[in-house]
Amino acid sequence: MSNNAEYYEDYPKSIVLLANFISLSIYLIGAYIMSQTGxxxxxxxxxxxxxxxxxxxxxxxxxxxxFGKSCGLGRGQVCSFxxxxxxxxxxxxxxxxxxxxxxxFMVFIVPLICGIVLLIINFDILILxxxxxxxxxxxxxxxxxxxxxxxxHCKQKELGCPAVELMEKRK
Numbered sequence: 001m002s003n004n005a006e007y008y009e010d011y012p013k014s015i016v017l018l019a020n021f022i023s024l025s026i027y028l029i030g031a032y033i034m035s036q037t038g039x040x041x042x043x044x045x046x047x048x049x050x051x052x053x054x055x056x057x058x059x060x061x062x063x064x065x066x067f068g069k070s071c072g073l074g075r076g077q078v079c080s081f082x083x084x085x086x087x088x089x090x091x092x093x094x095x096x097x098x099x100x101x102x103x104x105f106m107v108f109i110v111p112l113i114c115g116i117v118l119l120i121i122n123f124d125i126l127i128l129x130x131x132x133x134x135x136x137x138x139x140x141x142x143x144x145x146x147x148x149x150x151x152x153h154c155k156q157k158e159l160g161c162p163a164v165e166l167m168e169k170r171k
Contacts, residue, residue, distance in 0.1 A: 007155040010070040015149045020074050022141045029134045030111035036118055036127060045110065052103050054082075060094075062086035065156040072150030092160035101166075108138035 027049050034045040057079045061067060063086035066076035115131040118124065151157055157164050 006153065007158060008072070008153045009155065011072045011150075011153070013070070015072055015153075016070060016074040019072055019145050019150055022137055022145050023073070026108055026134060026137050026141075029130050029137070030108060033111040033115045033118070033127060033130050033134070036124075037114055041114075048110075049107055052107055055103065057082060060091065063088055063091035063094075065091075065159055072146075072154060088159070091156065091162075094162045096162045096166055098166070108134055112138075 030049070031042060031045060035042045057075060061071075061075045061079035062083045064071065064076065064079075065088065067085050068080035069076045071077075112131060112134060115127050115134070118127050119131070151161075151164065154161070
């Protein structure tokens with residue numbers, strides 16, 4: 001932990017693993033559902049997931065306090081292998097809206113919609129279970145991980161985080 005006992009300079013591996021387990025589970029369950037629609041749609045989904053991750057790395061992580069460090073979501077070190085360090089002021093100055101987050105939400109919304117359509121066409125208990133797990137992980141799972149483990153101990157939040165500001169507007 002940092003000098004201020006509330007924040008991590010580098011996150012414990014357990015938090016990074018837990019956060020990544022949730023994210024990868026969402027991607028894999030989404031991929032399973034999309035695979036039921038055909039290989040082409042599965043391919044589009046996988047490429048889309050990769051694009052979303054790279055977009056976050058390029059737009060946010062390069063400018064984050066955790067660039068090159070172990071952040072709660074595990075992206076800080078990954079980002080430093082792919083991109084050059086950006087300007088931390090750009091992270092703080094960036095304004096985001098719910099529209100900016102739409103691509104991130106589509107990672108689970110598209111498989112949910114496809115899964116519901118698949119259930120209507122031909123009911124399959126495995127698809128139903130996948131939809132339910134995806135819905136729980138995408139909502140409560142992400143909220144618990146970010147609220148209780150990641151954002152709660154984030155140094156960047158102290159320095160300024162547009163996502164936190166957006167969420168606080170909601171309250």
